[in-house]
Amino acid sequence: MARALITGITGQDGQHLAEFLHGKGYEIFGVVKGQNNPRAQQIREEFPFVEVLSGDLTDLPSLVSCLETAQPTEVYNLGAISFVHFSWTQAELTANTTGLGVLRMLEAIRMVGGQQNNPIRFYQASSSEMFGKVREVPQSELTPFHPRSPYGCAKVFGHDITVNYRESYGLYACSGILFNHEGPRRGLEFVTRKISNAVARIKLGVQSDISLGNLDAKRDWGYAGDYVKAMWLMLQQNEPDDYVVATGETHSIEEFLELAFAEVGIADWHPYVKQDPRFFRPAEVDLLIGDPTKAREKLGWKPEVDFPGLVRMMVRHDLAVESAKLSK
Numbered sequence: 001m002a003r004a005l006i007t008g009i010t011g012q013d014g015q016h017l018a019e020f021l022h023g024k025g026y027e028i029f030g031v032v033k034g035q036n037n038p039r040a041q042q043i044r045e046e047f048p049f050v051e052v053l054s055g056d057l058t059d060l061p062s063l064v065s066c067l068e069t070a071q072p073t074e075v076y077n078l079g080a081i082s083f084v085h086f087s088w089t090q091a092e093l094t095a096n097t098t099g100l101g102v103l104r105m106l107e108a109i110r111m112v113g114g115q116q117n118n119p120i121r122f123y124q125a126s127s128s129e130m131f132g133k134v135r136e137v138p139q140s141e142l143t144p145f146h147p148r149s150p151y152g153c154a155k156v157f158g159h160d161i162t163v164n165y166r167e168s169y170g171l172y173a174c175s176g177i178l179f180n181h182e183g184p185r186r187g188l189e190f191v192t193r194k195i196s197n198a199v200a201r202i203k204l205g206v207q208s209d210i211s212l213g214n215l216d217a218k219r220d221w222g223y224a225g226d227y228v229k230a231m232w233l234m235l236q237q238n239e240p241d242d243y244v245v246a247t248g249e250t251h252s253i254e255e256f257l258e259l260a261f262a263e264v265g266i267a268d269w270h271p272y273v274k275q276d277p278r279f280f281r282p283a284e285v286d287l288l289i290g291d292p293t294k295a296r297e298k299l300g301w302k303p304e305v306d307f308p309g310l311v312r313m314m315v316r317h318d319l320a321v322e323s324a325k326l327s328k
C-alpha cells in the first residue's frame with residue numbers, strides 16, 4: 001500500500017493533499033510541530049484517516065523518527081514559515097525552517113531509506129517567490145531566480161538542495177515551483193483570504209472597511225485543490241524532475257477586490273478599502289505569471305478552477321461561515 005508522510009499537514013495544502021491522497025487509497029501520516037499544537041485536534045477531527053506524528057523541521061531526530069514510524073513511499077515537504085511578510089520579522093527562523101528544514105528532511109530520508117536504491121520519493125514545495133524581481137515573463141523552469149524576501153532566499157536554498165541531492169545521491173526528489181494558490185482553507189494573513197473574509201463581514205455589517213498594502217502587485221492565482229494533484233503527479237513519473245505549476249494568467253489585487261465585492265453586490269469597492277503602510281513590504285514582488293507548459297505536457301496537469309471561480313468560491317465560503325457565526 002502507498003504510504004505518504006506530509007509535513008505542513010495543518011496548513012492549507014497539507015489538508016487538500018491529505019484529502020486527495022485518501023481518495024487514492026494512501027495511508028497518510030501528518031507531521032505536527034509543538035508540544036500541544038491546537039491545530040492537531042482539528043486534523044484529528046476533520047481527517048480521522050491521518051495518523052498524526054510529532055515532528056519539527058528544525059529537529060533532525062524528530063524527522064528520522066517520523067520516517068521510521070511511517071515507513072513512507074512518498075514524502076511531501078509542505079511545512080514552512082510560509083508568510084512572506086513575516087519572514088522579514090523572523091528571518092533566521094525562516095531560513096532555519098523553510099531553508100535548512102529541507103536539508104534535514106533529505107538527510108533523514110538518506111538515513112532511513114538507505115544510500116542505494118532509496119525507495120522514498122520526495123516532493124519539495126518550491127515557490128514562484130524565488131523568481132522575485134522577475135528576469136523574464138512568463139516564468140518557467142529555466143528562469144533564473146532573484147528572491148526578494150528572506151522567505152524567497154530560504155526557498156531558493158530548499159530548491160537547490162533538492163536538485164543537488166537528486167544529482168549527488170540519485171534520490172527521487174522533485175521540486176514543484178508552485179505559483180500562488182488559494183481557497184477557503186487559506187490562512188487569513190494572506191491577501192486573498194483577508195479580502196474574502198472582510199468582504200463577507202462588510203456585507204453582513206460586522207466590519208466597516210479593510211486595510212491593505214500594495215494594490216498594484218500582480219499574481220498568478222490558482223486553486224489549491226488543483227495544485228496538490230500536480231504534486232502527486234510529479235512523484236508518479238519514471239524520472240524525478242522540477243515543474244512550474246501555474247495558471248498562466250495574472251491579476252492585480254485591485255482585480256481581486258473588484259470581483260470579491262461584486263460577488264456580494266457591491267459595485268464600487270473604493271470606499272471600503274484603506275491603505276496602511278504596515279502592510280507594505282521592504283521589497284516587493286511586482287509581477288508573477290507562470291508558464292505551465294511542461295506540467296501540462298509531461299504530467300497532463302491543468303487547472304480546473306479559473307480566477308472568477310476562485311474568488312466566488314472564497315467569498316461564498318466566508319459569507320456562509322460569517323453568517324453562521326452571527327446566527328449562533
Ligand code: NAP
Pocket residue numbers: 007008009010011012013014031032033037039055056057058077078079080081082083097125126127128177178179180181182187
Ligand atoms: P501554510 O498554510 O502556511 O502551512 C504551513 C505549514 O507548515 C503549517 O502546517 C505549519 O504548521 C507548518 N510548519 C511551520 N513551521 C514548521 C516546523 N518548524 N516544522 C514542521 N512544520 C512546520 O502554507 P501552504 O499555503 O499550505 O503552503 C504549503 C507549502 O507550499 C509551504 O512550504 C509554502 O511555502 C509552499 N508554497 C505555497 C504556495 C501557496 O500559494 N500556498 C505557493 C508556493 C509554495 P503550524 O500549523 O503548526 O504552524
Ligand code: GDD
Pocket residue numbers: 082083084085126127128129178179180181189190191192194211212213214215217218219253279280281284285288
Ligand atoms: N498578505 C497581504 N496582506 N498581502 C498584501 C496586503 C495585505 O494586507 N496588501 C497588499 N498585499 C500584497 C502583497 O504585498 C503581495 O504583493 C500580494 O498582496 C500577495 O501577498 P500574499 O497573499 O501574502 O502572498 P505572497 O505572494 O506574498 O506569497 C504567497 O505566495 C507565494 C508564491 O508566490 C505565499 O503563499 C507564499 O508562501 C508562496 O510561496
